[in-house]
Amino acid sequence: MTIALKTRLPGGLGSRLGGTLIAGLSILGVIAFFSIIGPFFVDEVLAQVGSVRPRQPPGGDFPLGSDAQGRDMLALMVHATPNTLKMGLIAGVIGGGLGSILGLIAGQFGGWIDAVISVISDSLMTVPAIAILVVIAGNIEEMSTSVMAVVVASLSWMFTTRTVRAQVLSIRERGYIEVARVNGEGPLEILFREVMPNVMPYIVASFVGTSSAAILAIIGLEALGLGAQNEMTLGNTIYWAQQSSAVLRGFWWWWAPPIVVIAMIFVGLFLTSVGFDRFANPRLGRRA
Amino acid sequence: MSSDLASYLAKRITQLFLVIFIAVSVNFIIPRLLPGDPVATALARLQTSGSGQTMDIQAVSDAYRARYGLDQPLWNQYLNYWADLFRLDLGVSFANFPEKVTVMIANALPWSVGLLATATLLSFFIGSFLGGRLAWPGAGRGIRALVPGLMVLSAIPFYLLAIIMVYIFAVELRWLPPAGGVETTRIMRLDWATAQDILRHAVLPCLSIAIGNIGFWALGMRSQMVSVLGEDYITFAEAKGLSPGRVFFWYGIRNAFLPQITALALNLGAVVSGAVLVEVIFNYPGLGSLLYVAIRGQDYFVIQGVVLVLIVTLAVMLFIVDLIYPLLDPRIRR
Numbered sequence: 001m002t003i004a005l006k007t008r009l010p011g012g013l014g015s016r017l018g019g020t021l022i023a024g025l026s027i028l029g030v031i032a033f034f035s036i037i038g039p040f041f042v043d044e045v046l047a048q049v050g051s052v053r054p055r056q057p058p059g060g061d062f063p064l065g066s067d068a069q070g071r072d073m074l075a076l077m078v079h080a081t082p083n084t085l086k087m088g089l090i091a092g093v094i095g096g097g098l099g100s101i102l103g104l105i106a107g108q109f110g111g112w113i114d115a116v117i118s119v120i121s122d123s124l125m126t127v128p129a130i131a132i133l134v135v136i137a138g139n140i141e142e143m144s145t146s147v148m149a150v151v152v153a154s155l156s157w158m159f160t161t162r163t164v165r166a167q168v169l170s171i172r173e174r175g176y177i178e179v180a181r182v183n184g185e186g187p188l189e190i191l192f193r194e195v196m197p198n199v200m201p202y203i204v205a206s207f208v209g210t211s212s213a214a215i216l217a218i219i220g221l222e223a224l225g226l227g228a229q230n231e232m233t234l235g236n237t238i239y240w241a242q243q244s245s246a247v248l249r250g251f252w253w254w255w256a257p258p259i260v261v262i263a264m265i266f267v268g269l270f271l272t273s274v275g276f277d278r279f280a281n282p283r284l285g286r287r288a
Numbered sequence: 289m290s291s292d293l294a295s296y297l298a299k300r301i302t303q304l305f306l307v308i309f310i311a312v313s314v315n316f317i318i319p320r321l322l323p324g325d326p327v328a329t330a331l332a333r334l335q336t337s338g339s340g341q342t343m344d345i346q347a348v349s350d351a352y353r354a355r356y357g358l359d360q361p362l363w364n365q366y367l368n369y370w371a372d373l374f375r376l377d378l379g380v381s382f383a384n385f386p387e388k389v390t391v392m393i394a395n396a397l398p399w400s401v402g403l404l405a406t407a408t409l410l411s412f413f414i415g416s417f418l419g420g421r422l423a424w425p426g427a428g429r430g431i432r433a434l435v436p437g438l439m440v441l442s443a444i445p446f447y448l449l450a451i452i453m454v455y456i457f458a459v460e461l462r463w464l465p466p467a468g469g470v471e472t473t474r475i476m477r478l479d480w481a482t483a484q485d486i487l488r489h490a491v492l493p494c495l496s497i498a499i500g501n502i503g504f505w506a507l508g509m510r511s512q513m514v515s516v517l518g519e520d521y522i523t524f525a526e527a528k529g530l531s532p533g534r535v536f537f538w539y540g541i542r543n544a545f546l547p548q549i550t551a552l553a554l555n556l557g558a559v560v561s562g563a564v565l566v567e568v569i570f571n572y573p574g575l576g577s578l579l580y581v582a583i584r585g586q587d588y589f590v591i592q593g594v595v596l597v598l599i600v601t602l603a604v605m606l607f608i609v610d611l612i613y614p615l616l617d618p619r620i621r622r
Contacts, residue, residue: 119299119302119303119306120306122303123303123306123307123310124307124310125554125557126303126307126553126554126556126557126602126603126606127307127310127311127557127599127602127603128556128557128558128560128561128564128598128599128602129557129558129561130560130561130564130565131311131560131561131594131595131598131599132311132314132595132599134579134583134591134595135314135315135318135319135591135592135595136314136318138583138591139318139319139321216445217561219445220445220447220561220562220564220565223447223565223568224564224565224568224579224580224583225580225583225584226583238448238451242451242568242569247451247454247455247459247466248454248459248466248467250459252455255451255455259448259451259452262444262445262448263444263448266443266444266445267440267443267444269443270440270443271440
């Protein structure tokens with residue numbers, strides 16, 4: 001026992017309670033701030049093909065350089081980041097919402113409904129999402145960012161369902177549920193008035209995870225060339241850079257900015273979800 | 289065989305068949321939700337994209353129509369589709385007509401399996417060891433600094449790490465080749481030079497996948513180890529005066545390791561998804577690159593075939609992992 005109590009996650013990774021959460025939220029906050037403010041200051045025209053001189057290294061008129069097709073990289077980043085975040089948010093809301101509803105239903109009603117939902121979600125969890133998404137996305141004629149978000153959301157609800165279902169199962173056995181039942185509350189009333197408020201922290205936490213997984217899948221599909229080709233997004237930028245062999249030709253300012261922004265988004269989401277886990281589940285924090 | 293084990297097996301077999309069924313049906317249904325027949329649509333798209341000019345569209349189209357009975361009711365087509373799958377017939381490539389999709393996949397599969405198996409096992413064992421060390425009291429300063437860094441790194445998609453790796457090691461330092469599976473001039477023989485060539489090309493893709501995953505396994509192992517350390521048998525082993533190394537490996541790692549195997553099974557899908565993109569970045573001759581080339585060329589049957597092989601192979605592998613698991617962990621056998 002003493003051994004376990006002495007161990008602590010080292011360094012800045014959460015030796016203080018909440019430090020991780022604050023770090024994660026600050027990173028996300030900075031990105032969100034620039035995504036909202038940026039587009040007002042940088043002209044969207046500069047991010048379109050052929051609007052500036054191509055292949056310029058950073059400096060002078062082009063703070064982040066320009067790509068081989070004549071897009072100003074700074075303008076491209078400023079307009080692509082909100083699009084990527086928007087897709088992640090939409091997919092997170094749809095996937096997380098669907099996952100929560102299925103999890104609540106499976107946990108509350110049990111029986112064959114639970115069996116069906118569990119088997120399907122367990123099975124889908126083991127499937128490499130990109131394989132199915134490739135088939136779906138490849139068959140959509142007019143791809144847009146919103147369609148993309150919906151497509152990805154259709155395969156990102158399973159984790160939420162699992163977490164929420166497990167929580168509902170444990171909450172159902174608590175005393176106050178018994179009290180509510182004796183008081184004559186119906187199953188739906190119990191579900192929404194007693195169970196749901198207690199599952200809320202888990203729903204919020206899994207929303208972060210779902211958004212993160214959705215952005216991962218979206219960027220992956222875009223990097224394969226299955227994204228909304230006419231819209232400016234971070235994944236499309238990676239795709240164009242890869243298409244034009246930007247790495248081998250030494251245009252580091254073409255592929256590095258999207259990677260840095262994407263990395264910041266994921267590290268921010270990761271720290272937020274780790275921090276939030278500890279916040280929502282204090283037992284975990286004490287044990288660590 | 290106890291009834292617990294029987295129901296466990298039944299559940300796993302149901303799951304296996306469900307995954308295969310979903311994969312096949314998705315592959316069949318989605319293209320047919322579009323108006324027109326899938327072959328005509330695919331060929332039309334091929335033509336507009338300009339990559340199909342070299343072939344006789346009409347001949348290919350007629351061959352497919354006759355072959356797949358596209359004028360028959362949907363239900364018949366679906367049964368035919370299953371029948372073809374059982375004969376391991378995945379159709380013929382549009383772009384490389386009349387090369388069989390099965391042959392193309394068979395050529396690509398060994399590359400992907402080799403790359404993925406090496407990278408996954410490497411990251412799994414290194415990550416688990418580091419995570420276990422980190423939870424152990426008195427972990428060295430090196431580990432305390434390294435592992436959280438790797439955990440943060442594991443949050444970044446690993447095909448992006450791959451791009452950075454290509455830039456540093458292949459473009460700037462020129463230590464390793466930037467792309468491909470072997471030198472383009474190499475004639476494949478069973479000799480040392482070929483093996484060396486293959487290894488040289490595999491280092492960077494393998495490292496990108498491994499580095500992106502070590503942190504994930506370390507994170508899981510760390511929390512497992514923390515809870516194992518609270519167990520009475522650890523205290524007892526220490527009280528007996530066993531050496532710390534022995535307690536760490538035989539009492540700590542061995543017990544904390546088992547849930548990691550479950551996590552491995554659940555996570556392989558994500559690893560495969562990422563590895564597809566790593567192959568694309570490195571132009572590695574595996575399934576990922578095959579898929580990418582097929583998507584770019586709208587090579588419909590190749591896309592379907594690769595997707596199916598990816599899902600089914602993984603499902604079968606997970607099934608095997610789950611079958612072995614009760615042998616490893618006597619606690620769930622009972």
